[in-house]
Amino acid sequence: MDDPMRVYRAKRDTAHINVTTKYDIVGFISSGTYGRVYKANTKNVKDELWAIKKFKPDKEGDVVTYTGISQSAIREIALNREIFHVNVVALREVILEDKSIYMVFEYAEHDFLQVIHHYSQTLRTSIPAALLKSLTYQLLNGLLYLHNCHILHRDLKPANILITSKGVVKIGDLGLARITYQPLQPLFAGDKVVVTIWYRAPELLMGAKHYHKAVDCWAVGCVLAELASLRPIFKGDEAKLDSKKNVPFQKDQLLKILEVLGTPEERDWPGIRSMPEYANVKRLDTYPNRLYEWCRNRLPSNSGYELLNQLFAYDPDKRLNAREALLHKWFHEEPLPTMNVFDTTSDAQLPPRRRISHDDAPSMMPAQATQALPAGQFSQQAHLQSQTHGSAGSFASLSGGGHPRKKGRLA
Amino acid sequence: MATDFWASSHYKRWILDRATLKQARVDDLQYVDYPEQLDFLNIYFASLIFKLGKRLQLRQRVIATATVFFRRFYVKNSYCETDPFIVISACCYVAAKAEESPVHIKNVVAESRQVYSQEEYGIKHFPTDNSKLAEMEFYLVDDLECDLVVFHPYRTLMSLCGREAVATIAEAGELGIGINDGPRYWGTGEGKLELEEGPLQMAWFIINDTYRSELCLLYPPHLIAIAAIYLTLILNVTTRATLQNQAQAQSAPAPSTRRSSRTSSGTQKKAPQDIVGFMAGLNVSMSLVATIAQEIIGLYTLWERYKEDAAADSGRSAFGRSASSASAGTKRSAPSRDPSVFMGSEELSAGGTPAQPDDVVTPQYLTQLLARMREARLADLAHPASGRPVAVNKMLERTQAAG
Ligand SMILES: Nc1ncnc2c1ncn2[C@@H]1O[C@H](COP(=O)(O)OP(=O)(O)OP(=O)(O)O)[C@@H](O)[C@H]1O
Secondary structure, three states, rough: OOOOOHHHHHHHHHOOHHHHHHEEEEEEEEEEEEEEEEEEEEOOOOOOEEEEEEEEOOOOEEEOOOOOOOOOHHHHHHHHHHHHOOOOOOOEEEEEEOOOOOOOOOOOOEEEHHHHHHHHHHOOOOOHHHHHHHHHHHHHHHHHHHHHHHOOOOOOOOOEEEEOOOOOOEEOOOOEEEEEEOOOOOOOOOOOOOOOOOHOHHHOOOOOOOOOOOHHHHHHHHHHHHHHHOOOEEEEEEEOOOOOOEEEEEHHHHHHEEEEEEOOOOOOOOOHHHHOOOHHHHOOOOOOOOHHHHHOOOOHHHHHHHHHHHHHOOOOOOOHHHHHOOOOOOHOOOOOOOOOOOOOOOOOOOOOOOOOOOOOOHOOHHHHHHHHHHHHHHHHHHHHHHHHHHOOOOOOHHHHHOHHHOOOOOO | OOOHHHHHHHHHHHHOOOOHHHHOHHHHHHHOOHHHHHHHHHHHHHHHHHHHHHHHHOOHHHHHHHHHHHHHHHHHHHHHHHHHHOOOOOOOHHHHHHHHOOOOOHHHHHHHHHHOOOOOOOOOOOOOOHHHHHHHHHHHHHHOOOOOOOOOOHHHHHHOOOOOOHHHHOOOOOOOOOOOOOOOOOOOOOOOOOOHHHHHHHHHHHHHHHOOOHHHHHHOOHHHHHHHHHHHHHHHHHHHHHHHHOOOOOOOOOOOOOOOOOHHHHHOOOOOHHHHHHHHOOOOOOHHHHHHHHHHHHHHHHHHEEEOOHHHHHHHHOOHHHHHHHHHHHHOOOOOOOOOOOOOHHHHEEEEEEOOOHHHHHHHHHHHHHHHHHHHHHHHHHHOOOOOOOOHHHHHHHHHOOO
């Protein structure tokens, strides 16, 4: 029988406007778990930059076919269409084309990971208090919006928190985010979890089946500490699933936390007794809380220490939420956070622009784009070379090497 | 977003006016015998989505989302130029993902083939391979403009009228999670009217039924919920005595088979409540609510002439009691002709309301109508000179301008 959707398809395909008709692809930025990210410019418009995320198309053998849009793409698309906030990366449009999904985001020149790297490797000095505070403030501001929308981000980490060239923080990558309500749906075994292990909250490490917004607030604490010290505060090794896919006890990661925050007391966190990994935790050595000493030459401000301490409350119910954190006195004493996080940063100290490269899998872009690449690519590269003093190394290797990019599994 | 309807894509882009909906059916209108047939198609498609959804074990809320997707798709497209059956399957497939309860594409294909090949639909051409459905999903998501978060009246109903003790519907997973969560998104957020289980379920069923019309494209969900409560209260005047005296017998069929004995607490006597004060305190336009209620009644009047035949009924019972009783329950409780039909379960299990035989529309009939519409359309597109005015390139221009 004749294909009943023939007319429809013809109509739709004629009306479709190709990605490469609208945008010039400037270069390749990075590949993540779900796809590849490209830098693009609106055709014939000067300096209107975008980051285009192309979801990996599905393949059957070598042939790209339709196999159904992934849950994570649906989630990221659905959430991004609903939200709008200055501190969350804005989605401009989604283009569905040739079995691939392209999400066009506002372009952000920097991210937290790159700033951290810039200060630790190039400037070799700690991040000034005003910048540190502004970054944290805007991050919390974006998080408060998401939480008010009942969205858990679940994957906050320096690489996912972007900054525009105008110095505005933008939370990115909602690929793991979820709408959540009270009471929380328990996480089923096998559900992909959540938060790169260094930023993972203790209740998750201890096997909690219910969790809520507080996991994001823990991650903010980790990010703040990392901005202050220029290295991850709890840099544990992830225990992998064994051959039987049993969920491992994340002993090393928990130890890293205990070494700084001390052994959790039952009176501080009554719920700890019902945590599945409680027995395992009891077997660990006991540690005193050393956070105050940790802060002494990393976050040398009493109220800064207090904020961190409250974001690191073991009991998720007592942990500071985003609103409380924004009201914290640290943000209300000098230096005050600024709208442009780089307000007080001299041009010489600004982090370098995002490094782009030639796509190592050029087939990922439509044919016209790969042809257009070399010329635009060249000038961009040259420009970048002069800016980065050749010292910081490629951004791709920065984000790929130092930090775990893959999500772990929890339960 | 989850709390802020007014900032949602649903409110900003998908509350439409009558003129838009009328425009959307202009092409289809050329190929039907009389305009009312399009209203019957609305009922027909919704019950088909419901059937497929039940076979896929989707929650009511997911089915409702699928139905909204379907309606939105056909704001931009015509029945006569598309295959509504594969669109229905794609709507269910995407809705399940959008509501975080995904089903495997294989199952959607298999169940679709099952449902559509039943006698009254007689669709034998539904594709066997997953990629056809996945391709349709792609086009669908595009036509939906990637707006996949949908608000439903159920949440308003539960936040206005729900009670702890009557949470059985929610417990059975019908509502999904967190229906009582967050502040109401309009008015002061105050005021509650506790409904007994029977009336609460009736309001719930009325909401289910509204998806058989285009109401979900015209009005914000909270107004539809209030209209459903309003209709329930009108009926409640006649049923209140029954509610109080026949404590045991009054309950309507549950939407779920998983009911616990503790629902009996819903039958205890209650102090009379200030219904007028409650309605007035809702801060919504009562005339708008009355308009919606009127339209719901209109839907029931029409629906009484829509007959799923014997084969359909027996097919339906195979999906489990919950499916058939949920739709049959409200159908017969239609307030249009005789409010007393909503009285007790004996009434519900009795035969349907008789209707004029030549007045009745069946699924078979509509299936054939759809096939005729598409054939005629294709013929016209192939021979634009044949009298009907629409030429292909004209049409293409229009979609380009709109897109
Ligand atoms: N809006 C943007 N502007 C500039 N660069 C971006 C933007 N969005 C993402 N990127 C870059 O692309 C990388 C990957 O993007 P993203 O995190 O969205 O993808 P992912 O596949 O979900 O990756 P991950 O494995 O980190 O979760 C980011 O770490 C960042 O370097």
